[in-house]
Amino acid sequence: MSDIEVTSVCEEGYTVENEIDGEWSLVVDALEEDGPSPNQVLAADYASCYIPAFRVAADQTGYDDIGHVEIEVEADLDEDDDLESMTWTLKVEAALGEDGQEIVELGEEICHVHSALREELHADITLEDDAF
Template identity: 60%
Template sequence: MSDINITSTCEEGYTTNSVVGNFDLVIDATGEDGPDPNATLVADYASCFIPAFRVGANKEGFDDIGTVQIESSAELDDGDDLESISFEVHVEADLGDSVDDVVARAEDICHVHSALREGLHADITVTDGADL
């Protein structure tokens, strides 16, 4: 039995509706009816990295780091394949000298980070003490 079961359907054109548990996710290859697959992957990566960042901070001794926000950007090659991803992480807490350790732990914990080829891992910068 599989751990994850998703049904994805495209009735015509390039828009796909995926049923993920009790949720519908619309992805459109043209970006007209929903985010395109590359944008969805980048958003999924950031959405996985944020809780991993929180766990990493907790393991480094931070009980409450407040709001965490990631501004993601990505570059595409000539074939519209993802070439690079960057995260600008803003976190309310002042992590001081622990920032790199928190990021390293988050990279180890984030399932999407582990799934992507090494050359596509996000370049990550953190702004701690951010007023969010």
């Protein structure tokens, strides 16, 4: 048995219903009529993976409670609708000071989606600490 099992079904058109590990459902629609597009899902998935990784990195650096964390994602597509670039503004409630960049980089090392993406698409992250 695999660690992750996904069944993706498309009856017609461009809407795909995904069942993930028999517990979760996710609708993805290339035309953005019935759900988010694959590129939108990837952008959200990347940020959703990075936030917990960033929290672990902060904890490993001595910050046990960094409070509210938010990522504003901006992604650009090329003429073929492929993801071309992605930038993030990472907002953190805690004041991280000089440790901020080290935590960002450690978060990248911990984030599984970051590791899976080709280097050209890795998010360019701008950290705004003490933001809330």
